[in-house]
Amino acid sequence: MQPFKVKALVTALAGVTGYVLSAPAFAADGAVADMAPRPVPDDGDAVIFNDVFLSGAQKVDVSRFSKGTPLDPGAHLVDIFLNNNRMSSANVMFVRVEGQTAPQACFSKAMLASLGLELGNLDEAQLALFEQGDGCVRLNQLWGQAYSEYDSTQLRLNLQVPQIALSKRSRGFVDPALWDQGAPVAFANYNYNTYWSSQSVSGSGERHMVRNDYLSLSSGLNLGPAQLRSQVSYTGDSVHGYHWQNTQTYLQASLPLIKSRVVVGQSFTTGQFFDSIGFTGAEIATDERMIPDDQRGYAPVIRGVARTQAKVTVRQGGFVLLETSVPPGPFELNDLYPTGYGGDLQVTVTEADGSVQSFAVPFASVPDMLREGQWRYSATAGRLRDPSLSIEPMLTQLTYSRGVNNFVTAYAATQLADNYLAGMGGIGLNTLFGAVTADVTLSHATLHHLGTRQGTSFKLTHSYRVPSSDTSISVAAYRYSTSGYMTLRDTAYMNDRINANGIAPADVPRPKSRFDLTLSQPLGTYGQLYVVGSTTNQWGASGRTTQLQLGYSNTFRGVSYSLNFSRVLAGPNLQTQQNSVFLAVTIPFGNQSVHTLNSTTNLASTGGRYNAQTSIFGTALADNSLSYGAQVGYNQAGGQTNIGGNVQRQFSNMDVQAAASQSGSYRQYSGGVSGSVVAHPGGVTLGHTLGESFAIVEAPGAQGAKVANASNTYVNRFGYAVVPYLSPFRMNEVMLSPEGLDQNIELKQTSQAIAPYAGAGVLLKFATQYGRGVLLDLKQSSGAPVPVGADVYADDNEVIGVFGQGSRAFVRSAHDAGTWTVKWGEQRTQQCTYAYALPKQVKTRAMTHVAGICAAVQRGE
Structure with a gap:
């Protein structure tokens, strides 16, 4: 039976779907005798329909609908929820059980284990059930309090089991057996922008026009666990010409057994302990995304x-x-x-x-800290990759960190390269006064014609939150490096210059000391206050640079405002100063629940000169797919007024934007387009810019169906859509909405759950059924209405609809002509037939309306 059967019947009986209250029965004195659902003795979760409101001489037995649309025995694709948590979509076997009105779900040992149920506590008799028959066992055969409930309106199977039946799994855990490597796909993200700028040539009346273009292509090819990635760009202008640049090309694969990822080719190190550098070679490192949520980061x-x-x-x-x-x-x-x-x-x-x-x-944390027993590592080998170098040295980098106990995290790292060696060790402490990490790095560099240099770099970080005032010192860091300390990049740069011309360069500026501070103070209804500051100096350069920002923000009756003050001091005696003040006020207009419309005014003063700008921006169209803005401003320094506008449209398969502005004699125009092209087993599909992991939805004939959890994404005319973002190694739900769908197409399922590998392109097939939607108005040959709950059978004896009130039924017919049989009992007098010939359909989105007489079944038929 189809899901719409129970919807039609329940609507007819009570006006709701799902659980249905019994209709009130009236006692002799007119009092309401019963208003509560009445459980069936053999089915504790069943509901009885009180047929008092089913008027007429003919009644239909609706007891079979007491638990929704009854399923036929066999395997059915359902969404499985365990104790109200979404687990997966799978084919589940339903079997007949004596004493039950509807088939019951049963499971194999492997399926129960994949759902996270603990089978080790079962006794021998219970385990022996898996060896009988087809090895399919119902939940209540294993745990007395457990049961399953099928919701036909959502194709959802709800499982309820006691806590003792659950395996002790980490929160956020997804069984690696459910991780999906995805389909063989090839794809490319593209981002193209063009800029046209012109300026009047003084005294000539002519305008000098310059065109700049930028094209970025991030492409990939997935074949099983292997994933090839490439990132290239094409950039330049009409004056200096254009050129291609290869940013990186590499092959990667996930290694679930050791929760790691391996990369071979051109990539970048993470920069966690040493500066991030590009390399050509191989790297294997912990992929923290494979680790359950409650084992990531730090908590005691x-x-x-x-x-x-x-x-x-x-x-x-x-x-x-x-x-x-x-x-x-x-x-x-x-x-x-x-x-x-x-x-x-x-x-x-x-x-x-x-x-x-x-x-x-005590609990305080900084990014380097780990939980007790957790560890992370990385190993990189190859050649340093830097476009500014003519000779790129070989290098090896190793890192390791471990949570020793509740209070201590230890970490170490080393870099080994041509003419360079560095080693570092550190410790993170969780104390009553916040989290503290301290580490020291020793370097040994050999410079051509300059001998060796050795040095040390110290780093101290502190993080603390004052509970009484909710003050957060998010990052307080101090680093000091001695004059002989050099990084790998510094060493490679100096040796490369010596090799290029045989002359040792003067000492290049290198960091000497740096102090950073970020402080945040919430003020409740009075807003938020923050302070950000830093001060740095370098070996080989005189003076110090100090920056300070003080900011305040708040909202009053929907109007948000912020004030920011910044000061930059530089030079040998900090004699160079630059002060800036910035004020922004944003005012919302109209009903923000459908489309947004806001106005922002900015006032800024830098070095005694001010500028002001007012802009208006908002969204329009369905799904807010159109955004627009316009601005006007004045700059005192140039004595010029500037105006401009921009618009961006998000189509179902790409984003397009355009902008124009003018300030004095200078004009600028720009335009751009971005999106993705995905080649998969079903063809080629265009979509929005892809994240690391994505999905291709296949729903034949479902053109116009909306992907509910992806912005402005619809199934195209070929039956495909691209869902651009999925979280790797986590369960993601992808849903299709039938809104806007052709009336002749029915979605057999509207949601699927998937846990993709990092970088995977997963193919999700949604079953659909073609058939004309028909609103059927029939009367019996006697003129009496067809009883509520009567089934409509097609020529192949399949139930395609059920009658509700007013002698009406909605059916989906796969043919334009034939005979429908209506039954509300097994006797000949409880059946009738209707020979139909549907009119030609002019609009596919329109429902066909058919009215007629349902002929009585003659004796002998």
Whole structure:
């Protein structure tokens, strides 16, 4: 039976779908005798339809609909939810069970294990059930409190099992067996922009025009686990010419067994411990995205002892992070999610007798810190890649970090290259006064004609949040390097210059010391205050550069405003100063729930000169696919007024933008287009710019169906759509909305869940069915209406609809002519037939309306 059957019947009976309340039955005195759902004895989750409101002499037995549309026995593709958490989409076997009105779901041992159910605690008799028959076992045969419930309106199978049946898995865990490598695909992201600028030539009346163009192509080819990537650009202008540049080309693959990724070719190091550098070679490193959410980042392990079966609550800053039940004895909680830069954890243990014990666990973090027992590594080997170098030295880089315990993270790294060696070691501490990391790096560089240089670089970082005032010192870092300390890039640069002309260059500027500070202070309803500052100086250069920013922002009755002050001091005695003040006010207009329209005014003053600009910007069309803006301003320094406008349109398969502006005699025009081209087993599809992982939706005939969780993305006329963004190694739900769909096409499923590999292009096939939508108005030959709940059968004896009130039914017919049979019982007098010939369909989106007489079944038919 089809999902729309229960929708039609339920609408007819109660006006709702899903769970249905019984119609009220009236006692002799007129009082309402029953208003509650009545459970069926053999089906605790069933609902009885009270047929008081089914008027007329003829009644239909609707008991078979007590649990939604009844399924036929066999395998059915359903969305599986375990304790209300989406798990996967899979084919599940439904079997007849004695005493049950509808077939019941049953599972193999492998499927239950993939859903995260613990089978190790089952006894021999329960395990023996998997060896009987076809190895298919129902949940309540294994755990008495467990049950399954099929929701026909959503093609969803709800599983409810007790906590003891669940495997102890980390939160955010997705079984690697469910990770999808994707289909063989080739794709390219493109981004093209062109700029035209012109300026009047003084005294001649002519204009000098210059054209700049930029084209970026990020392409890829996926074949199983192997993924080839390339990034190239074409850039230049009409004066100096154009040229191609290859940014990087590499082959990559995920290694799930060791939670790592390997890259071979041209790529970049992460820059976590040493400066990020380009290399040509190979790298293998931990891919943290394969690790469950509650094992990523840093959070301490909470240990304690419960005297009884107790409830443990963990709070931070008044927010509950975790609440769980623990048995008597020692307990350990190691699955907290990372919560930013910290604030002590308050742990409350509530015993069964009502007594409470509380204690605090210090918690502060910086990016280098890891949880207890967690570790990360990387190994890189190849050649340094830098366009400014004529000789690129060979290099090797190794990094390793480990969470030693709740309070200590240790890390080490080394770089080895031609004429260069560096090693570093560090430690991260979780203390009562915040998180602190300290490390030291030793370098040994050999410079041609200049001998060797040795030096040391020290780094200290601190992160702290003051709970009483909610003040966050997000980053406070200090680095000092001695005069002999050199980085790998510095060494390669100096040796390259010596090799180029045989002359040793003067000492190149190198970092000497740097101090950074970021402070954030929320003021509740009074807004937000922040301070950002830094000061640096260099070996080989005189003076120091100091920058300071002070900012405040708030919102009042929908109007947001911000004020920023900045100062830059530079030079030997900090005699060069530049002060800037910036004020911005944004005012919303109209109803922001459908389309946005805002106005922003900026006032800025730099070096005693001011400029002002007012702009208006908003969105329009469906899905806010059109955005636009216009601005006008005045610059005191040039004494010029500038005006401009821009527009951007997001189509279903690309983004297009254009802009124009003028300031004095200078004019500028620009235009651009961006998107993607994806070649897959079903053809070539255009789409928006792709993220790392993406999906190709295949829904034959479903042109116009919207991808519900992707902005302005629709199935094209070939039955395909590209979903540009998926989270790798996490379960993603891709949904199709039938809104705007051809009336002749039915989506057999509207959502699928997928967990792709990083970089994968996953092909998701959505089943569809073609058939003309027909609104059927029939009367019996006696003139009586067709009873509510009567089934409509096609020529192949398949149920294609069900009658509701008013003797109406909605059916989907695969043929334009034939005979429909209507049944509301097994007796001849409870059946009739209608020979139909559908009129020619002029508009595919219009529903066909048919009215007629359903002929009584003659004796002997």
